[in-house]
Amino acid sequence: MAKSFKLEAGTIHMALVRDVQNTEEIRKKIQSGDETLRACGLVRPSLILDPIQLVVAANKSLLSAQREDLTTKSVITETLYNLSPSKNIRQSLVNFGIGAGDKDVLVFVVGDDDDFRHLEAARHVISGRWVDINELEGISDKSRIKKMYDIKDTESECFDLLDSVVSRIAVKKCL
Amino acid sequence: MSSEFVECQRGAEATLSRGTYLGKRVLLKRRPPKAYRHPHLDSALTKERTRAEARALIRARAAGVRVPTLYLVDLQRSSIYMEDVDNGITVKDYINKIQPKTEEESKLDSLMNEIGICISKLHSDGVIHGDLTTSNILVTPTSGNFGKLCFIDFGLSHTASTIEDKAVDLYVMERAMESTHSEAQRLLMRLLAGYLSHSGKAAEDVFKKLDQVRARGRKRTMVG
Numbered sequence: 001m002a003k004s005f006k007l008e009a010g011t012i013h014m015a016l017v018r019d020v021q022n023t024e025e026i027r028k029k030i031q032s033g034d035e036t037l038r039a040c041g042l043v044r045p046s047l048i049l050d051p052i053q054l055v056v057a058a059n060k061s062l063l064s065a066q067r068e069d070l071t072t073k074s075v076i077t078e079t080l081y082n083l084s085p086s087k088n089i090r091q092s093l094v095n096f097g098i099g100a101g102d103k104d105v106l107v108f109v110v111g112d113d114d115d116f117r118h119l120e121a122a123r124h125v126i127s128g129r130w131v132d133i134n135e136l137e138g139i140s141d142k143s144r145i146k147k148m149y150d151i152k153d154t155e156s157e158c159f160d161l162l163d164s165v166v167s168r169i170a171v172k173k174c175l
Numbered sequence: 176m177s178s179e180f181v182e183c184q185r186g187a188e189a190t191l192s193r194g195t196y197l198g199k200r201v202l203l204k205r206r207p208p209k210a211y212r213h214p215h216l217d218s219a220l221t222k223e224r225t226r227a228e229a230r231a232l233i234r235a236r237a238a239g240v241r242v243p244t245l246y247l248v249d250l251q252r253s254s255i256y257m258e259d260v261d262n263g264i265t266v267k268d269y270i271n272k273i274q275p276k277t278e279e280e281s282k283l284d285s286l287m288n289e290i291g292i293c294i295s296k297l298h299s300d301g302v303i304h305g306d307l308t309t310s311n312i313l314v315t316p317t318s319g320n321f322g323k324l325c326f327i328d329f330g331l332s333h334t335a336s337t338i339e340d341k342a343v344d345l346y347v348m349e350r351a352m353e354s355t356h357s358e359a360q361r362l363l364m365r366l367l368a369g370y371l372s373h374s375g376k377a378a379e380d381v382f383k384k385l386d387q388v389r390a391r392g393r394k395r396t397m398v399g
């Protein structure tokens with residue numbers, strides 16, 4: 001059910017969890033540096049259209065890490081930051097990270113092939129239905145995504161929304 | 176990973192290769208360092224070109240002009256990883272392929288009209304392409320149609336909204352077409368008609384300026 005994607009300098013593993021019962025507990029655990037969840041990033045799936053969106057953001061983060069050029073403190077936070085069109089780090093993490101009331105969670109691990117085990121371990125901590133990543137399609141909120149990335153009708157009426165979003169992530173920190 | 180890329184073109188400024196990146200078929204456009212330039216100046220210049228291209232690609236898309244999807248812009252490597260446009264051929268090649276057939280004339284006319292509309296969309300949003308030629312616009316021909324237009328090669332672009340900038344942008348296109356296409360005049364008329372249909376009154380000022388730019392250009396060629 002989890003899925004892995006090759007990055008230029010590593011691999012990203014991701015899984016979608018629905019009807020999560022203990023979001024608040026998970027958030028607290030992350031904040032206190034919990035062992036099991038330390039390697040995991042948690043994204044709000046309503047802002048993700050397709051795995052490639054997260055893949056492009058994570059790929060960029062891993063390259064920055066290799067060059068010791070991270071804007072934030074880890075590859076995980078950098079990936080949340082890269083997903084966001086905002087330059088404000090805190091705002092980006094709030095927007096793309098999970099919030100107290102969230103019932104759907106997209107979990108990801110960035111590293112190499114072996115790091116899949118971190119996703120496996122997270123299964124014991126995040127209690128909910130671990131579903132096929134394809135269910136993302138029914139969760140993503142297109143009008144919120146349009147607003148978040150400031151995509152106007154002139155653009156969205158002509159082109160695929162995913163292409164617009166991915167292109168913006170690709171140029172993050174370059175303009 | 177970059178070893179899997181196959182070079183397909185080496186230009187004066189950029190090297191283009193094809194390959195797979197993040198599971199997508201991409202075209203990698205890289206601006207390699209130039210030995211004859213001072214290293215610091217060189218890296219600043221290539222970075223600026225790459226940045227200008229990335230910025231314009233986002234702005235063009237926002238203006239409703241199709242451009243390749245971006246997967247990574249990497250200023251350190253002066254590289255842009257973008258969508259490899261499926262069945263994309265340059266407008267130049269397309270024109271040369273179908274030109275001899277008179278029954279295809281109306282198809283070319285509507286293509287030029289659409290190019291004019293797209294340039295007007297760019298200009299309305301303050302995007303000056305800077306290197307408009309029929310080699311820097313792709314089409315995706317299917318049986319009986321030119322398909323979709325896709326604008327590329329924004330390395331010389333800048334944002335501006337003066338009439339002069341727009342007129343010069345069109346003039347560059349005009350000169351490029353005159354030197355590559357035998358029917359340039361007819362095609363240009365169609366292009367400008369498309370531009371006018373979209374820009375409306377704003378186009379009249381640009382066309383007036385274009386006349387002046389042409390006159391200047393002629394004088395320059397006469398002198399030397």
Ligand SMILES: Nc1ncnc2c1ncn2[C@@H]1O[C@H](COP(=O)(O)OP(=O)(O)OP(=O)(O)O)[C@@H](O)[C@H]1O
Pocket residue numbers: 184185186187188189190191202204243257258259260261263264265306310311313327328329330
């Ligand atoms: N995204 C793309 N998909 C398909 N083909 C492309 C794409 N980008 C470029 N090409 C092909 O490669 C050629 C050269 O690309 P481009 O115009 O961007 O570089 P260039 O002309 O070498 O750059 P410069 O003008 O800065 O030297 C194009 O004319 C086109 O045939």
Ligand SMILES: [Mg+2]
Pocket residue numbers: 310311328
């Ligand atoms: Mg070119």
